[in-house]
Amino acid sequence: MLMSVAKHLALLFQGMIVWALFWLAGLPGYYQQYSQVTMAVVCILVSVVISLGALHFLSRGRPEAKLRRAMWISFYYTVPFVFLDWLYCGIYLGYGTDFLVRYWYLTVFYFTPWLTFVPTALLLHRVQGARQ
Numbered sequence: 348m349l350m351s352v353a354k355h356l357a358l359l360f361q362g363m364i365v366w367a368l369f370w371l372a373g374l375p376g377y378y379q380q381y382s383q384v385t386m387a388v389v390c391i392l393v394s395v396v397i398s399l400g401a402l403h404f405l406s407r408g409r410p411e412a413k414l415r416r417a418m419w420i421s422f423y424y425t426v427p428f429v430f431l432d433w434l435y436c437g438i439y440l441g442y443g444t445d446f447l448v449r450y451w452y453l454t455v456f457y458f459t460p461w462l463t464f465v466p467t468a469l470l471l472h473r474v475q476g477a478r479q
Contacts (some may be wrong), residue, residue, distance in 0.1 A: 350419060353441060358423040365424065366431050377436065386452045397459055401467040410475045417468035421460040429457050 370377065378386060404420065405413050432453050436446035447454045 350415070355419075355423075358419060359427060362427050362440075363431070369443050370431075370435070379450075380393050390452050390455055394459055394463070397463050398467070401464045402471075405451040405468050405471055406465065407424045410472050413468040413472050414465065417464035424460045428453070429477070435449065 378389075381389075391448055392422060401417070405417055408416065430447065432450065433444075436442050436453075440446070442449055
């Protein structure tokens with residue numbers, strides 16, 4: 348079963364709200380005011396939360412829909428983030444594509460959902476298939 352347009356829009360809206368909250372939390376320097384070590388620790392903690400979220404959101408629902416759901420969640424929680432960060436850091440702040448290195452802690456999370464949700468969906472599908 349394909350995801351409805353309303354669900355796509357809801358995921359897009361949720362992703363944009365999450366981005367806006369992270370942006371607000373990072374002010375005034377979009378986290379540049381913190382040390383590299385602090386940002387590394389925060390990245391680890393956020394990665395743990397993302398992993399727990401993957402388990403929570405993907406453990407529900409039909410087994411055959413897990414991978415598709417994981418891919419859409421990954422898409423809507425990365426692609427808009429890249430675009431919005433590029434608008435803010437690359438265009439507004441004037442860093443161009445150099446923002447990907449300067450704001451490395453953002454760049455990490457353009458990949459993290461893909462490296463967390465998709466393998467989690469595959470693992471849960473395999474585990475649930477073994478139980479049946």
